[in-house]
Amino acid sequence: MINDDLRLTGALTISLNGVVVQETNNLVVTAGKNWVADRMNDANTVMTHMALGTSTTAAAAGQTALVSELDRNALTSTTVSTNTVAYACTWAAGDGTGAITEAGIFDHDTSGDMLARTVFSVVNKGASDSITITWTITIS
Template identity: 60%
Template sequence: MEFNMSVRDTVILTGKLSISLNGELVRETKNLVVTAGKTWIAARMKDTSTVMTHMGVGTGTTAAVIANTDLETVTGARLALSVSGGTPVANVITYAATFPAGAHTAAITEAGIFTAVTSGTMLARTVFTVVNKGASDSMTISWDVTIS
């Protein structure tokens, strides 16, 4: 049997999130899909039915690393997220969550996607330049995860 070493197919996971404050885009940044997130994706191909359900934010400033399993400094409870259109489009899934006025008031610098409101598996984490969310501000994070 002949094995063709010249064929190479690489799967790459990338993510980008957009942060809006009171309807105005204030930040766009890339994310890191962490080891636990990659393991979760592989498990989905076998038999894991758990889905990503929540997004969290925090005030941590340490760079995201592949071994992260949670945010560095959590601010408020994780919120339920939605999937744009209900399903992935082509090779992109878009998650979104809105952090309403009166909640998560802080100098937000990190965000993550999770399978549960507490603990659970983290798919991805990002650290970004501060977004000051005041008590009267509503903040929406739209997060694209692309498999290419």
């Protein structure tokens, strides 16, 4: 029997100075689901950036941006396999420093469509720290 329920889910791994400090699930927001549907007609727009923020406001389907964005960087890699896409982004020492509690994936360097947002326990990124986030979106 064919399952007619198409789902988008995500998981996030946060590494500080090369050590995994958190793993958490995320919410694929409504705008993100619409973006995926639009790719069936126009495959020219891709996710290009990840942002960090400092808000602890719960993720909600109607959100289109981080609540309190701190910094946004270009993705360092995008890996596509059978039913997953893994996005990775690194913030080097001195970049994106602060008490980080939220992250999102975007298709533009300043605004654009947000695919997913997550809120997590605080990760304190000092000025000499580097942080890498690997975000896997699964279509099932």
